[in-house]
Amino acid sequence: MSAHTQQLATFLADLRFEQIPDAVLARTEDLFLDWLGSALASQGAHPIPLFERYAAQMGPSEGRARILVNRGSSTAYFAALVNGASSHLVEQDDLHNSSVLHPATVVFSAALAAAQDLGKSGPDLLTASVAGYEAGIRIGEFLGRSHYRIFHTTATVGTLAAAVAVGKLLDFDRDQFINLLGNAGTQAAGLWEFLRDAADSKQLHTAKAAADGLLAAYLTKDGLTGAKNILEGEQGMAAGMSSDADPTKLSDRLGSRWALAETSFKFHASCRHTHPAADALLDVMQREGLVARDIAKVVTRVHQGAIDVLGRVVVPQTVHQAKFSMGTVLGLIAVHGKAQLTEFRDLALTDPEVSAFREKVTMELDSEVDNAYPARWLGRVIVTTTDGRTLKGTIDDPKGDPGNTLSREELEDKFRRLVAFSSARSTDEAGELIARVWNLRSTRTLEQFS
Amino acid sequence: MSAHTQQLATFLADLRFEQIPDAVLARTEDLFLDWLGSALASQGAHPIPLFERYAAQMGPSEGRARILVNRGSSTAYFAALVNGASSHLVEQDDLHNSSVLHPATVVFSAALAAAQDLGKSGPDLLTASVAGYEAGIRIGEFLGRSHYRIFHTTATVGTLAAAVAVGKLLDFDRDQFINLLGNAGTQAAGLWEFLRDAADSKQLHTAKAAADGLLAAYLTKDGLTGAKNILEGEQGMAAGMSSDADPTKLSDRLGSRWALAETSFKFHASCRHTHPAADALLDVMQREGLVARDIAKVVTRVHQGAIDVLGRVVVPQTVHQAKFSMGTVLGLIAVHGKAQLTEFRDLALTDPEVSAFREKVTMELDSEVDNAYPARWLGRVIVTTTDGRTLKGTIDDPKGDPGNTLSREELEDKFRRLVAFSSARSTDEAGELIARVWNLRSTRTLEQFS
Incomplete structure (x- = not known):
């Protein structure tokens, strides 16, 4: 033995x-x-x-x-x-x-x-x-x-x-x-x-x-x-x-x-592989004061596992699939500021703004992110704005991770x-x-x- | 699909x-x-x-x-x-x-x-x-x-x-x-x-x-x-x-x-990998009119899977292990003519004649047998008698196989x-x-x- x-x-x-x-x-x-x-x-x-x-x-x-x-x-x-x-x-x-x-x-x-x-x-x-x-x-x-x-x-x-x-x-x-x-x-x-x-x-x-x-x-x-x-x-x-x-x-x-x-x-009600990018998008939107219609394109820089798990869902047909759609998750974040259970149930499949945003999102393998995974789940997005700027969103500890955990009050909520x-x-x-x-x-x- | x-x-x-x-x-x-x-x-x-x-x-x-x-x-x-x-x-x-x-x-x-x-x-x-x-x-x-x-x-x-x-x-x-x-x-x-x-x-x-x-x-x-x-x-x-x-x-x-x-x-109450050799031994013993004490050595010519599964058991300590011991199975066959549940329970571990026979049995990989496996389970043994003869036992369809199946009478028994x-x-x-x-x-x- x-x-x-x-x-x-x-x-x-x-x-x-x-x-x-x-x-x-x-x-x-x-x-x-x-x-x-x-x-x-x-x-x-x-x-x-x-x-x-x-x-x-x-x-x-x-x-x-x-x-x-x-x-x-x-x-x-x-x-x-x-x-x-x-x-x-x-x-x-x-x-x-x-x-x-x-x-x-x-x-x-x-x-x-x-x-x-x-x-x-x-x-x-x-x-x-x-x-x-x-x-x-x-x-x-x-x-x-x-x-x-x-x-x-x-x-x-x-x-x-x-x-x-x-x-x-x-x-x-x-x-x-x-x-x-x-x-x-x-x-x-x-x-x-x-x-x-x-x-x-x-x-x-x-x-x-x-x-x-x-x-x-x-x-x-x-x-x-x-x-x-x-x-x-x-x-x-x-x-x-x-x-x-x-x-x-x-x-x-x-x-x-x-x-x-x-x-x-x-924190978000989606597949965990979407969370680092969701938080990184929130980071850049809050920092730069962007709203959804300011954004022309989002490239999420991800680990291979995210591509393996999320890559299959192109246009989600069910709420469950929407939770595995990087574009949908980022669409809810960009348009509604959050992606909780109620947003998924009520908006993920039916809100035309969310669907439109979904089309702007792609995933690309990032070697830094991939090497850190699975010990760390780094969030990296590159946002192109409608006025032509390229902005980076970065988060090293997604909301809910041990380095950025939820308080008891947040857990109760x-x-x-x-x-x-x-x-x-x-x-x-x-x-x-x-x-x-x-x-x-x-x-x-x-x-x-x- | x-x-x-x-x-x-x-x-x-x-x-x-x-x-x-x-x-x-x-x-x-x-x-x-x-x-x-x-x-x-x-x-x-x-x-x-x-x-x-x-x-x-x-x-x-x-x-x-x-x-x-x-x-x-x-x-x-x-x-x-x-x-x-x-x-x-x-x-x-x-x-x-x-x-x-x-x-x-x-x-x-x-x-x-x-x-x-x-x-x-x-x-x-x-x-x-x-x-x-x-x-x-x-x-x-x-x-x-x-x-x-x-x-x-x-x-x-x-x-x-x-x-x-x-x-x-x-x-x-x-x-x-x-x-x-x-x-x-x-x-x-x-x-x-x-x-x-x-x-x-x-x-x-x-x-x-x-x-x-x-x-x-x-x-x-x-x-x-x-x-x-x-x-x-x-x-x-x-x-x-x-x-x-x-x-x-x-x-x-x-x-x-x-x-x-x-x-x-x-038919026998042992691991299936022992059956072809058991039947081949029965074949040569019946054909030549041998009893156990006439036999000095048995080489079983087997497929690799038999060696993988049976090779671990050298001296069986339990009845279950005895069913995975090629020497014990052939010992029961040679000494008692059969290797059913009662022979295993009552004789496999305790009968000195069976233990002595067990020591005479070895396994060798045979390419013909191995190539036929798993579609066919060929039985091949080479018996050396105490008076110096070398005899072959051969069976192509072990007892119970579709080509040599059990009758309803045998199934009832x-x-x-x-x-x-x-x-x-x-x-x-x-x-x-x-x-x-x-x-x-x-x-x-x-x-x-x-």
């Missing part, structure tokens, strides 16, 4: 609530609130009701774990499944840059379901979630950029991240974590091919990652053994699904580097907007949920998260 | 019971009985009770689908999960050579659960199972040998094969099958790494393939869309998990070649042995189950398979 995998498993087994810095615990609460809002915002939106229906068909009619969007309950497996599908839909959940992993949707969906099932406390949930983030982020970094080219890291690595969080709630020792990684890693799946068709697989991926991770943990608890070297072995994940894996990432500064705290919040978007909860209920999340560190029972 | 995937989906949508040749339907019944026996034989054996317990924890306490090993019931998802785990454990289920796919454990586990849930008939079940076999085998051939080096084809391709069978029970049209392949293919997972540790992943793989395939089909029925080119697309299965994919295999002689009928039954091995059912019940399987073509309800 590899030393790196062993070190990771030992760290996970030894992790205690008391050793996690207060700032990391506070950030975990921030991320949890952000996740909760993302899940609630999807209420009623396709394809979430399909997952609710599946849970009703295949699961018991009630259980100890809560299904957020419909206020129902089920066993932990189905709660993880539905909440995992829900919390990634509106593209407002968090992202860790260098691993290109969206941790919240997989980690919290599995961890909350298991914590409710097992009667665990707020500190237990936070500790388990930190374990899931720390492991998932390092495994994502380990598998590298080659993995992300074909595989949806949040689906594949997400299965392991979710499993680790649940394993921590089950008080796993080192050997159980080794078996757990084997049992989760051999279930890791999720291909980017669906993007071409704007198919519903993203929700299937996060739903299954959360639920499969939970399944792996419960079976491991009961004694199901797994491969001891699933990450680095000759027939393991890296062998099958990566060409640039770096095992040292698995044990990178365990216990001193808190990778969770590097996680970014999403975002949460309230997300909840109001779907009307999943009343204003009062949203306020109560906020208070409960800020109180997680001293919460004994998690039944109220429903 | 690719023409080959389209043709496959069209074939699956158009397939009707009436167009399937009688011999193929009869063979499907043969394979179903063989699967049923394999599932029942695992009752009580680790790790099957873990899956039963998981189903009880996460599922409802009863449902329309039957869990074979414990006579219980649940929803279709959990029945597929437990039956999928059960039916591959004793290594007695079928194998399709050129795809290196074990179709029964994934196809029938999903199809029976869905058919019971949906109130379908015997002909419906048979038609759906044929669809699952025809699709799964072709997808396995498409992904090629490179896929099998790292990925457990029965896990990955099994997810699609199971999904197709359930999709057929749900009366999918062509477009639904396209979406279904997308939804199943993006969940396809399963790595060989577990073999190094003799971990329990094989059962997890078949359980999850059957259950995930069923999940994909139920969600597709309700409208979950999937990637339209999951098999051949730039970020699809072949792109991510194969280096020698051949798209023409996907549509190879659809409707005229019945790949299901090429499937082999397992095997079924009764499998059921008696675990005492999962009484002798009378075994007889009733046999009669029911032979009557599947005119069965209206499948409730009795329990």
Whole structure:
């Protein structure tokens, strides 16, 4: 067995609530609130009701774990499944840059379901979630950029991240974590091919990652053994699904580097690959006092991953596609000053000014931006004005990144907007949920998260 | 979308019971009985009770689908999960050579659960199972040998094969099958790494393939869309998990070649890679009237895959490892004339004559055998007798292969042995189950398979 995998498993087994810095615990609460809002915002939106229906068909009619969007309950497996599908839909959940992993949707969906099932406390949930983030982020970094080219890291690595969080709630020792990684890693799946068709697989991926991770943990608890070297072995994940894996990432500064705290919040309601350019455009427009009609052309200087993911969408046909259209996102920013969920729903496809602006936007590969990625997501735009000037917009830390993070007030505003978007909860209920999340560190029972 | 995937989906949508040749339907019944026996034989054996317990924890306490090993019931998802785990454990289920796919454990586990849930008939079940076999085998051939080096084809391709069978029970049209392949293919997972540790992943793989395939089909029925080119697309299965994919295999002689009928039954209770040599040894021993003590040395001339899979086991420590030990298998054959489940359980690890024979057996790569593989599994052994003769054993169609298949009488004997091995059912019940399987073509309800 590899030393790196062993070190990771030992760290996970030894992790205690008391050793996690207060700032990391506070950030975990921030991320949890952000996740909760993302899940609630999807209420009623396709394809979430399909997952609710599946849970009703295949699961018991009630259980100890809560299904957020419909206020129902089920066993932990189905709660993880539905909440995992829900919390990634509106593209407002968090992202860790260098691993290109969206941790919240997989980690919290599995961890909350298991914590409710097992009667665990707020500190237990936070500790388990930190374990899931720390492991998932390092495994994502380990598998590298080659993995992300074909595989949806949040689906594949997400299965392991979710499993680790649940394993921590089950008080796993080192050997159980080794078996757990084997049992989760051999279930890791999720291909980017669906993007071409704007198919519903993203929700299937996060739903299954959360639920499969939970399944792996419960079976491991009961004694199901797994491969001891699933990450680095000759027939393991890296062998099958990566060409640039770096095992040292698995044990990178365990216990001193808190990778969770590097996680970014999403400010705009679009694909994260559009955010640096959106902020860079805002930068130049605000600095120069420009309005949309002053702009003749925008060249966004981007990393290759942005071109790979966004390049397929030329004229968006759906709101979801609009979130992957660089031109549409920049059009909303230029014309309306923001690109939140309501702008996407009400304006992205129908506002002629936005469509017209979309045609002015192109993407070009930029070697500085590409080299910095994925550790940093640099925003660089070159704007040509209608009066012939060439202006540069530059931002090194997009809004929501650790260097430019959201305050608790901004997070509360975002949460309230997300909840109001779907009307999943009343204003009062949203306020109560906020208070409960800020109180997680001293919460004994998690039944109220429903 | 690719023409080959389209043709496959069209074939699956158009397939009707009436167009399937009688011999193929009869063979499907043969394979179903063989699967049923394999599932029942695992009752009580680790790790099957873990899956039963998981189903009880996460599922409802009863449902329309039957869990074979414990006579219980649940929803279709959990029945597929437990039956999928059960039916591959004793290594007695079928194998399709050129795809290196074990179709029964994934196809029938999903199809029976869905058919019971949906109130379908015997002909419906048979038609759906044929669809699952025809699709799964072709997808396995498409992904090629490179896929099998790292990925457990029965896990990955099994997810699609199971999904197709359930999709057929749900009366999918062509477009639904396209979406279904997308939804199943993006969940396809399963790595060989577990073999190094003799971990329990094989059962997890078949359980999850059957259950995930069923999940994909139920969600597709309700409208979950999937990637339209999951098999051949730039970020699809072949792109991510194969280096020698051949798209023409996907549509190879659809409707005229019945790949299901090429499937082999397992006669010996060991890894299939040992069977050609076992039969070749039986050939030379019977022809020359040899007994074990006449033999000084056996060189088995094998394909590379046999060396890859069997080469790790030198002195087996468990019954499961003994099934992957060429020397042990040939020892049982030489000393006891057969290598069935009871010989493995009672003699493989403890009989000194078998252990002594094991030391006389070696494997050597044979280019003729290797070139014929995986389309044909040729058996070649060179025996040196204690009196100095060199004798060759040769078999071109191992017992159970389509060219040397099992009769219904032999299949019934095997079924009764499998059921008696675990005492999962009484002798009378075994007889009733046999009669029911032979009557599947005119069965209206499948409730009795329990």
